[in-house]
Amino acid sequence: MLVLILIKDKLKNYFNKKIYTMITKNKHLLLLLICLLLTPVVLISCSSDSDDNIEVNDANDATDNDNDDSTDDGDDDDDATDDDSADNDSDNDDQDDTADDGMTSPSIDRNSLATNGCDNVTIVGRFAYAACRNEIEIIDLDSSNRNLLNISGSDITADENLQLLFALDRNVINVFSISDPMNPNLLMSVNTNFSVFSGISAANGVLVVSGGAGGSNTQIFTYTSTSVTLATNGNATIDNVTGNPDVHITGTSNGAMAFYSQDIGAVANWAIQIANIDTNGVVVSTPPFITLTARQFTGSFGFFGPSNFPVESEFLNNRLYVAHFAVPGVEVIDLTNNILMNPINLSYDPSNIGTDGTSLFVVGPTNNTVDIIDPSTATISSSVNAMLQEPRGVDANDTHIVVADGNEGMVVITRE
Numbered sequence: 001m002l003v004l005i006l007i008k009d010k011l012k013n014y015f016n017k018k019i020y021t022m023i024t025k026n027k028h029l030l031l032l033l034i035c036l037l038l039t040p041v042v043l044i045s046c047s048s049d050s051d052d053n054i055e056v057n058d059a060n061d062a063t064d065n066d067n068d069d070s071t072d073d074g075d076d077d078d079d080a081t082d083d084d085s086a087d088n089d090s091d092n093d094d095q096d097d098t099a100d101d102g103m104t105s106p107s108i109d110r111n112s113l114a115t116n117g118c119d120n121v122t123i124v125g126r127f128a129y130a131a132c133r134n135e136i137e138i139i140d141l142d143s144s145n146r147n148l149l150n151i152s153g154s155d156i157t158a159d160e161n162l163q164l165l166f167a168l169d170r171n172v173i174n175v176f177s178i179s180d181p182m183n184p185n186l187l188m189s190v191n192t193n194f195s196v197f198s199g200i201s202a203a204n205g206v207l208v209v210s211g212g213a214g215g216s217n218t219q220i221f222t223y224t225s226t227s228v229t230l231a232t233n234g235n236a237t238i239d240n241v242t243g244n245p246d247v248h249i250t251g252t253s254n255g256a257m258a259f260y261s262q263d264i265g266a267v268a269n270w271a272i273q274i275a276n277i278d279t280n281g282v283v284v285s286t287p288p289f290i291t292l293t294a295r296q297f298t299g300s301f302g303f304f305g306p307s308n309f310p311v312e313s314e315f316l317n318n319r320l321y322v323a324h325f326a327v328p329g330v331e332v333i334d335l336t337n338n339i340l341m342n343p344i345n346l347s348y349d350p351s352n353i354g355t356d357g358t359s360l361f362v363v364g365p366t367n368n369t370v371d372i373i374d375p376s377t378a379t380i381s382s383s384v385n386a387m388l389q390e391p392r393g394v395d396a397n398d399t400h401i402v403v404a405d406g407n408e409g410m411v412v413i414t415r416e
Helices: 002-014 017-024 027-037 082-087
Strands: 046-048 054-056 120-124 127-132 135-140 146-149 155-159 164-169 172-177 185-191 200-203 206-209 219-223 228-233 243-252 255-265 269-278 283-285 311-316 319-324 329-334 352-355 360-363 370-374 379-384 391-396 400-405 409-414
Touching: 120 155, 120 400, 127 155, 127 164, 127 391, 127 400, 127 409, 135 409, 155 200, 164 200, 185 228, 206 243, 206 255, 243 269, 243 311, 255 311, 269 319, 311 352, 319 352, 360 391
Parallel strands: 120 391, 200 243, 352 391
Antiparallel strands: 046 054, 120 127, 127 135, 135 146, 155 164, 164 172, 172 185, 200 206, 206 219, 219 228, 243 255, 255 269, 269 283, 311 319, 319 329, 352 360, 360 370, 370 379, 391 400, 400 409
């Protein structure tokens, strides 16, 4: 009898007065609850349906370790975290499953060694190299080991075949051998032209520096594994504009094809100038420039300088994709006939675009994700929720996406 009184008293803690009265008047229900309380089974919840039958839910998702409370009181570290049950991810890392909106949050390595953030990045094989203003950061993508060189750079490019790395620091090009990938060896430093903004790009023995604002001519070099030689110092067609803030080149059977981002008037009118360059570094043809979307640039020159002006391009499958603030989005040029196609619109001003040879990857300093574009549909296929602070440059391969972030340095995202 004493046990029954104690149990009935304890039932008052679980149920309101109405349900408590109903239970104590029903011998069968009372017996059932007594059995439950005398066994290791934890009573999760009880509810009364329309015909006064009590449902006992023996859920597995569930209680804290107090064994005297049917709800999570928020003061027990062992409580189940039902916030994660919707996406089956109950850990606390950056590896959530894909959300309903196509956003993903994969594993992210934020352990950058860079002191003041990074501006641009390139991947060479299984290693990534970032130009981080007064430093160059290197990471082994397989082991996550990092290294830092105290050599300045704002833009960076490489030739994987010759194992060469080129870092542009305003009017100086630092040339490295990366035969030892984690420990680049400085081979030489070469003077070049620079004004306000300038970019660098290399392929197939041809190295191009865009030059920057008007009066600072483009320069084209040829290179081998042991030498860099100036071949062309200025070109009237390319240089007779307000400025060339960036350049991207791709190798061809006869040398290289260069794509100059151009300000063709008043920092408001934009174009891509194509230059066909032979293996001797000589410009052999310059088709008419392709006019891009016009829009006055009102941003900070200092913020985007010296090598991140937001009209930057990437070549893929005989098309040029231009990350362009004026859209805002990605302009698409069909290089079969040099015709501007419909843009891929974004909700922010992009600053850089890269490719893994299949997809395109876009970042912008006011957007904390990496957008992945499927070029076959010219649409965003997914977005990586990397919670970036100031993404400025991006590159990718089949296993990783690497972002040069102006605040966080070199951020490495493992692809799912």
